Amino acid sequence: MTSTLPDQTLTAASSENLNVTGFQPLVTPRTLKSELPITARAHETVAGSRQAIKNILDGTDPRLLVIIGPCSIHDEGQALEYAGRMVELRRRYHDRMEIVMRVYPDKPRTTVGWRGYLNDPHMDGQNDFNLGLRMTRELMLKINDLGMPVATELLDPFVPQYIDDQLSWGAIGARTTESQTHRAMVSGVSAPVGFKNGTGGSVKLAVDAILSARKPHTFLGITDEGQAAVVSTRGNAYGHIILRGGTTGPNYGAEHVEAASVMLRKADLDPALIVDCSHHNSGYVHEQQLPAWHDVIEQRVAGNTALRGLMVESNLVEGKQSIPADLSQLKYGVSVTDACVGWETTETMLAWAYDRLK
Ligand SMILES: O=C[C@H](O)[C@H](O)COP(=O)(O)O
Numbered sequence: 001m002t003s004t005l006p007d008q009t010l011t012a013a014s015s016e017n018l019n020v021t022g023f024q025p026l027v028t029p030r031t032l033k034s035e036l037p038i039t040a041r042a043h044e045t046v047a048g049s050r051q052a053i054k055n056i057l058d059g060t061d062p063r064l065l066v067i068i069g070p071c072s073i074h075d076e077g078q079a080l081e082y083a084g085r086m087v088e089l090r091r092r093y094h095d096r097m098e099i100v101m102r103v104y105p106d107k108p109r110t111t112v113g114w115r116g117y118l119n120d121p122h123m124d125g126q127n128d129f130n131l132g133l134r135m136t137r138e139l140m141l142k143i144n145d146l147g148m149p150v151a152t153e154l155l156d157p158f159v160p161q162y163i164d165d166q167l168s169w170g171a172i173g174a175r176t177t178e179s180q181t182h183r184a185m186v187s188g189v190s191a192p193v194g195f196k197n198g199t200g201g202s203v204k205l206a207v208d209a210i211l212s213a214r215k216p217h218t219f220l221g222i223t224d225e226g227q228a229a230v231v232s233t234r235g236n237a238y239g240h241i242i243l244r245g246g247t248t249g250p251n252y253g254a255e256h257v258e259a260a261s262v263m264l265r266k267a268d269l270d271p272a273l274i275v276d277c278s279h280h281n282s283g284y285v286h287e288q289q290l291p292a293w294h295d296v297i298e299q300r301v302a303g304n305t306a307l308r309g310l311m312v313e314s315n316l317v318e319g320k321q322s323i324p325a326d327l328s329q330l331k332y333g334v335s336v337t338d339a340c341v342g343w344e345t346t347e348t349m350l351a352w353a354y355d356r357l358k
């Protein structure tokens, strides 16, 4: 879809739209949902995993939530290969872990950079959102159809209307947890949503985000028909914290977990936490996710019940690559954003945790 919208009367004398270079029609959520309807199998995956995650957060399911997968999606085949392998581990370890796959097509950037499969599916700066939204919905549907539940970061505020039915779990990233727009958006999301602490390390702003997202909100969004609308929400009771470290260092140690739990209790919230082993908790070095993984699981084994889940950035092949001008030079299975642990390490980490959690 390349046509632009009708002329917005951009005249030389105008004082508006001076920095806008174009508008394009956006496919409606209804169109994509009718072309790519959720299947009975996918719905069963989503409903089952959402309930399991709620139970883990409520403390009625003693299993560990594991949100694991690539930092970003850039290729459907590779994502499906990962999902196909991971669903086997999900089944194998199901009695001690609820494994959900990171399917992250919408990437926040510190300054600028490739913004993901949903924004720029061709990876060439065309930013074909209409194609990206379709490909994202299709990929999530295929992964759910395999029986592998999907987790994603919710970044662009219109996006939930296109994929809400596919999500078992959502995240608000460290760069947007303090944003009113994102807190209000979460209040209407159907799945449990974790809020990362800020990039500077502030956990308080994630606690504030949970309190905000629990309440009803009224904000601007779109309907299934693609109509700009005033959206009213009920509030999301399943907001929780994700400790991801900050510029001051990692925050997965027992003292940090205790400090975050105290902060949650003071706010009259259940001390239920997830630790992200990556990002500032690994110093952006993929192998450094392992000490975090081991430490947090040992804290849990030692009886820390606040620790309900872990996040890991993992891919088919370890490391990362920059996006080459000639896309045929992309290495198979390697992250194009943050570095990830590879498949063998992933299997070892899960097997070790399963054993320790017995
Ligand atoms: O998770 C991925 C990245 O850490 C995040 O998108 C920010 O990336 P950047 O600092 O490379 O822009």
Ligand SMILES: C=C(OP(=O)(O)O)C(=O)O
Residues within 6 Å of the ligand: 071, 104, 108, 153, 172, 173, 174, 175, 196, 244, 279
């Ligand atoms: C961008 C991410 O994390 P953070 O918001 O913690 O940087 C992520 O999990 O992909």
